[in-house]
Amino acid sequence: MLNASDRLSVSKAFVAKVVVFAACAAALLTFPSWAANPYILSAGVVVLSYAVLSTSWNFVGGFTGYISLGHAAFFGLGAYGTALLITKLDLSSFVAWFLAGVGVALFAIPVGWAALRVRGASFVIVSIALVLIMLLVFQSWSDFTGGSNGLVVPRPFPDMLRPEHHETFFYLFAALLAVTLLCWWLIDRSRFGMGLKAIREDEDKAEALGIPTYSYKLVVYVVSAFFTALGGGMYALWFGDLDPVFQFSILIGSYMVLMALLGGVRQLYGPLLGALIVGTALEYFKLEFGDTQFHLVATGLLLGIVVLFMPDGIIPAGMKLVDRFTPERSSIREMTAAELLERDQSESSERAGRHASTPSDPEPSTTEKAKR
Amino acid sequence: MSEYLLELNDIEAGYGRAALVLRGLTVKVPAGSVVCLVGPNGAGKSTVLKVASGLLTPRSGSIVVDGVDVTGQGPQAMLASGLAHVLQGHSVFREMTVEENVMLGAFTVRDKAKVAERVAFVQSLFPIVGERWKQLAGLLSGGQQKQVEFARSLMVSPKVVLLDEPSMGLDPKTTATVFDQVVRMRDAGIAVLLVEQNARRALETADVGCVLDLGRVHISGPAPELLADPQLGALYLGGRPSEPASTKNR
Numbered sequence: 001m002l003n004a005s006d007r008l009s010v011s012k013a014f015v016a017k018v019v020v021f022a023a024c025a026a027a028l029l030t031f032p033s034w035a036a037n038p039y040i041l042s043a044g045v046v047v048l049s050y051a052v053l054s055t056s057w058n059f060v061g062g063f064t065g066y067i068s069l070g071h072a073a074f075f076g077l078g079a080y081g082t083a084l085l086i087t088k089l090d091l092s093s094f095v096a097w098f099l100a101g102v103g104v105a106l107f108a109i110p111v112g113w114a115a116l117r118v119r120g121a122s123f124v125i126v127s128i129a130l131v132l133i134m135l136l137v138f139q140s141w142s143d144f145t146g147g148s149n150g151l152v153v154p155r156p157f158p159d160m161l162r163p164e165h166h167e168t169f170f171y172l173f174a175a176l177l178a179v180t181l182l183c184w185w186l187i188d189r190s191r192f193g194m195g196l197k198a199i200r201e202d203e204d205k206a207e208a209l210g211i212p213t214y215s216y217k218l219v220v221y222v223v224s225a226f227f228t229a230l231g232g233g234m235y236a237l238w239f240g241d242l243d244p245v246f247q248f249s250i251l252i253g254s255y256m257v258l259m260a261l262l263g264g265v266r267q268l269y270g271p272l273l274g275a276l277i278v279g280t281a282l283e284y285f286k287l288e289f290g291d292t293q294f295h296l297v298a299t300g301l302l303l304g305i306v307v308l309f310m311p312d313g314i315i316p317a318g319m320k321l322v323d324r325f326t327p328e329r330s331s332i333r334e335m336t337a338a339e340l341l342e343r344d345q346s347e348s349s350e351r352a353g354r355h356a357s358t359p360s361d362p363e364p365s366t367t368e369k370a371k372r
Numbered sequence: 373m374s375e376y377l378l379e380l381n382d383i384e385a386g387y388g389r390a391a392l393v394l395r396g397l398t399v400k401v402p403a404g405s406v407v408c409l410v411g412p413n414g415a416g417k418s419t420v421l422k423v424a425s426g427l428l429t430p431r432s433g434s435i436v437v438d439g440v441d442v443t444g445q446g447p448q449a450m451l452a453s454g455l456a457h458v459l460q461g462h463s464v465f466r467e468m469t470v471e472e473n474v475m476l477g478a479f480t481v482r483d484k485a486k487v488a489e490r491v492a493f494v495q496s497l498f499p500i501v502g503e504r505w506k507q508l509a510g511l512l513s514g515g516q517q518k519q520v521e522f523a524r525s526l527m528v529s530p531k532v533v534l535l536d537e538p539s540m541g542l543d544p545k546t547t548a549t550v551f552d553q554v555v556r557m558r559d560a561g562i563a564v565l566l567v568e569q570n571a572r573r574a575l576e577t578a579d580v581g582c583v584l585d586l587g588r589v590h591i592s593g594p595a596p597e598l599l600a601d602p603q604l605g606a607l608y609l610g611g612r613p614s615e616p617a618s619t620k621n622r
Contacts, residue, residue: 191479194476
């Protein structure tokens with residue numbers, strides 16, 4: 001395929017893609033060995049966890065266009081679910097982690113069943129309400145969840161030292177990210193994905209074409225909740241300490257949305273790129289400006305700039321920039337009206353000739369009428 | 373195959389509690405022909421198509437597709453029974469490719485060989501669809517988008533295609549192309565029920581014409597006869613029958 005001359009341009013793009021992908025993957029996977037110190041390494045883990053969450057969010061946001069600001073609920077439930085299954089039922093860490101993911105997916109079915117009946121702003125508000133309800137429940141039910149005192153999650157690898165622990169979780173998050181991306185990619189290429197994208201474009205038209213829009217939305221919502229919960233559970237195992245105010249914060253949910261929008265919701269790597277930029281910036285601001293709220297201001301500014309200048313996200317904006325420097329491709333029409341007329345006349349005479357020689361019409365009488 | 377592919381018998385329909393829009397309307401679409409509904413604004417032309425495609429349930433009357441009574445069924449069932457509706461205005465998915473648009477039309481068709489066969493068919497019927505296969509549909513011109521919509525509606529192998537104002541927003545020359553395409557669909561064995569504001573142009577294309585007024589078929593007959601009728605011309609076609617069709621809009 002690579003040396004077939006007629007597919008040379010396609011192959012070049014393909015090779016470039018593979019090279020870029022390999023370079024990025026290599027840079028990502030060797031990060032623990034060139035990270036300056038354990039703090040930087042832990043920041044890398046945080047950024048990767050954001051990437052997992054944002055990509056998980058993008059199952060709903062990217063495919064159907066439904067903006068959920070409440071995915072922090074699934075993040076928190078995944079984290080608390082994992083912790084509670086370990087502490088209350090004595091399950092081993094990763095069994096608890098997976099079961100929590102499945103449990104949250106089941107929980108997402110009735111939630112999605114109710115929430116996906118409304119569109120647009122109403123859906124956003126319903127999703128926010130979900131987080132607030134979860135926050136109140138987990139704060140108030142303190143004899144079970146630990147309430148505001150927090151909940152300590154037993155470590156899965158008690159013998160590990162801190163840098164080693166970070167490094168292990170860096171790779172665990174990377175693997176989870178890879179699976180999430182793979183799943184998104186598979187849906188993107190499937191018939192299911194095509195139906196979802198039609199919903200994003202115009203739900204009523206999609207319905208008219210026979211797409212079962214409601215069940216499609218529900219399925220992808222549950223998939224999204226599942227991966228978000230796995231991200232939350234992984235976070236709980238890594239961080240080791242949960243607090244309802246942090247786990248069920250609107251801010252976490254907003255970060256997922258911001259990162260995906262920044263990178264580009266229609267692109268596989270959009271949320272990942274957004275997480276790398278926003279996550280790194282957040283960690284940097286926290287390091288430089290400590291406990292001030294400056295990182296929030298900076299995040300707000302960033303969101304404003306993106307919405308104003310690159311509403312489709314960084315990846316599409318970058319592709320447009322590259323496009324500017326490539327030779328112009330065909331526009332809608334390259335012929336003058338006179339040329340078009342000439343072409344149409346020659347075409348219609350051709351067609352008339354074809355019709356006369358091959359009568360494909362089932363009912364000759366109607367062709368007679370057409371000649372009128 | 374029965375004589376009529378689509379029969380709307382004595383239909384009464386309206387929106388909500390408002391007055392009836394269709395008051396005992398009867399339209400029959402014979403196999404292999406183009407039937408055109410013309411009439412003033414508010415006569416109920418678009419409503420006829422909504423009833424036929426199941427978007428609006430009639431209060432009384434019956435809908436028969438190829439001999440099978442389908443009265444009261446929803447849009448998806450109507451689609452399955454062989455009625456495809458091409459909506460008014462531009463209805464392509466702009467941010468999706470031509471290919472994705474056309475394939476979405478075949479969403480209810482599970483047989484892959486059948487889908488491939490239909491793709492070849494619509495590409496031969498509308499060459500531009502094949503030429504622009506991988507482009508975003510929103511980047512096509514209005515006339516090209518209309519062809520993508522036609523192609524999308526033909527993916528389910530419909531017996532009858534319902535066209536709601538296919539010439540809307542198109543220049544006179546592109547309009548002529550679109551009507552040419554309607555004839556090609558008819559010649560490929562698909563019956564067409566056409567609603568048009570561009571009445572004179574539409575009647576020149578159609579085999580049978582129905583003039584609607586106040587929710588009933590006022591007069592119907594072979595399209596050339598309607599065109600030749602001077603009184604109808606004055607009442608519904610904007611008079612001056614000698615005027616070239618390409619310069620007229622209403």
